[in-house]
Amino acid sequence: MTYVEPIAHQVRLADGTIPSAHAVQERRLSDLRGLFLDLEAEAALVAHDPLIYRVYDAADLPKEDGHLLFSTTVIEPGRVGDEYFMTKGHFHARADRAELYYGLSGQGMLLLQTPDGRVESLPMVAGTAAYVPPYWGHRTVNTGDAPFVFLACYPADAGYDYGTIARDGFAGIVVAGADGPRVVPNPRFRAATRASTSA
Numbered sequence: 697m698t699y700v701e702p703i704a705h706q707v708r709l710a711d712g713t714i715p716s717a718h719a720v721q722e723r724r725l726s727d728l729r730g731l732f733l734d735l736e737a738e739a740a741l742v743a744h745d746p747l748i749y750r751v752y753d754a755a756d757l758p759k760e761d762g763h764l765l766f767s768t769t770v771i772e773p774g775r776v777g778d779e780y781f782m783t784k785g786h787f788h789a790r791a792d793r794a795e796l797y798y799g800l801s802g803q804g805m806l807l808l809q810t811p812d813g814r815v816e817s818l819p820m821v822a823g824t825a826a827y828v829p830p831y832w833g834h835r836t837v838n839t840g841d842a843p844f845v846f847l848a849c850y851p852a853d854a855g856y857d858y859g860t861i862a863r864d865g866f867a868g869i870v871v872a873g874a875d876g877p878r879v880v881p882n883p884r885f886r887a888a889t890r891a892s893t894s895a
């Protein structure tokens with residue numbers, strides 16, 4: 697038996713960064729092209745290609761059953777049209793793998809979706825522990841004026857299925873309303889799938 701060594705990483709609560717992160721992924725608007733509803737607003741903003749979020753992957757652990765991975769996500773404040781900056785969103789490639797999110801700063805929303813298109817939303821602030829059950833796709837949204845930061849912990853063999861949401865979209869989107877953020881149906885949800893099945 698070879699033992700993986702225990703490790704500890706410091707998460708800077710001031711900004712959500714993990715200075716000792718094994719990898720940092722940066723997602724700009726161009727990486728999320730086509731995911732926001734307002735394509736005109738997206739086209740206008742993409743010229744400047746703003747940073748939408750960064751993911752700090754703490755450790756390079758075996759991507760095997762039994763291990764856990766952990767990371768922080770820092771979503772910048774901002775909007776594309778009425779829609780708040782958000783993550784790409786994914787199902788897990790091993791769809792039965794669950795996940796735990798813990799809010800560290802700012803305010804946001806965790807959007808969840810079943811494969812048949814039922815949406816749930818959970819508001820998140822510092823201190824919120826939110827559970828992503830098996831089979832639910834998930835996306836996070838920054839609904840505040842400051843960066844929204846959370847820690848994620850998930851099975852190391854969960855993997856990513858980005859394709860389903862890239863193709864179908866998310867059934868609900870989060871938009872700014874007169875009384876604050878609102879989750880509304882996405883009129884483009886499964887538009888591509890509908891078009892190809894009705895052709």
Ligand code: S6P
Pocket residue numbers: 751767769783784785786795834835836848850854
């Ligand atoms: C991984 C976990 C998070 C996200 C991160 C970015 O299972 O859910 O670490 O990867 O919040 O979101 P996305 O949708 O771009 O991977």
Ligand code: ZN
Pocket residue numbers: 786787788795834850
């Ligand atoms: Zn996940």
